Amino acid sequence: MARPRTAMRDIREVLRLKHEAGLSERQIARSMRLAPSTVHRYLERAERAGVGWPLPAGLDDAGLEAVLFPPLPPSRVPRTPPDYGWVHRELRRKSVTLQLLHLEYKQACPDGFQYSQFCERYRQWAGRVDLVMRHQHRAGDKLFVDYAGHTIPIHPPGAPAWQAELFVAVLGASNYTFAEATASQQLPCWIGSHVRCFEAMGSVPALLVPDNLRSGVRRSHRYEPLLNRTYAEMAAHYGTAILPARAGKPRDKAKAEVGVQIAERWLLASLRNERFTSLAEANTAIAAKLAWLDNRPFAKLDGTRRLVFEQLDRPAMRPLPTTRYEFATWTRPKVNIDYHVDVERHYYSTPYQLVGHRVDTRVTEHTVEIFFQGRRVASHRRSHVKGRHSTEPGHMPERHRAHLAWSPQRLIAWAQRTGPATAELVEAIMTNRPHPEQGYRSCLGIMRLSRRYPQPRVEAACRRALAIGARSYRSVESILAHNLEATPLPSDEPDNDPPRQHTGLRGPTYYR
Structure with missing residues (x-):
């Protein structure tokens, strides 16, 4: 040396x-x-x-x-060399050390090398293996996830072509690879790919190592990155943790970088002459190529990705939970004075005591859950009807008042300061709702238009809205935005057309 x-x-x-x-x-x-x-x-x-x-x-x-320092003369005693491939694989198991492997080696081969020569010869052997194989990844420890830089063209019949993304996941110890085509890199596709990856492996790793894409990490940071809440919830459901790679540090996710490179070379490049008409068709072809890749022998190690996965990673990984993760998005709205929160333009009630507070809403395909300080305070069936209310009677205060300081009479009196037409429109809006509180939001919006427009214009817009039967804030705002409040109403327009004279008219004498 x-x-x-x-x-x-x-x-x-x-x-x-x-x-x-x-x-x-x-x-x-x-x-x-x-x-x-x-x-x-x-x-x-x-x-x-x-x-x-x-x-x-x-x-x-x-x-x-x-x-x-002349070299030592070669030993005359024949030595049985260890299986360095076996040593390399065993070191990926949790808590396995070179000292333990040397002890097992000496038990099997009493005439073998001593510990110092055992370590030195293994390091020389490992130095001839690819750099990506020299990382000491523990079995079942990390799953590296990323999107490939190249996309897959999809040519639907009778529709314009579009580009599909390629999601790639690589296990650290075995290099076992999962890949699939997705419609985009948005949050639903990102979470769905993780779920399908876990199900394809039949188990869950201890850590997920993603890049700093927006669907996984809301704000990157060297020490405390801010994770997307849906992504963190999905990881908690499967009992794993998220360890994002540092921004600008590709070595943190070297497995993903090499896995993406391999996927681009052996999956995308081999399918470059194929023409796919749907995402499902592309994924069928990718699955066939992926099975070949995972069963392809290593160049410098014994075995294949699948074989090493079955021997090392799968026994060390966590089992899948009994239920599949249900995709959910989180928002943090403020409870309005009508004790409702806005979720995609539909309004869901909360206990009226939370008026003015920020709450967390968890939205799934079928339900909307509302949390305050970590405790669920309301749950509703999800509705996609915009502009309507989902109100739980138990959330209403006595006499349907969201707050003691607010009442329909107070809103009408406040609107009267702008003008009688404004007060009449506010009253009509609350009258047309099943509960007056459901109209508070629209009424407040109409009265606050006076901050952007002169009060005479707001009064004229409310007068026009009453005349045409409009009972919403958006109608009044549109009238003001297009300067329609000054145009004559249909009933106010004079009839200047002269009487029509033609031979078809019978005249008053006909009826005598």
């Missing part, structure tokens, strides 16, 4: 100080800040090799090392 250059420089200086300066070993040790035993060993080796000072001309560091 080659020694550092600093060691050879130290030996040269030790010989000079001893023979030229005449210093003692302890003085040399203090001067060079070396241990006295080290100085003594250097001088002893030089004396045995017959090396003095000055050194022979042309003797470089390699020559000096060969003279002072």
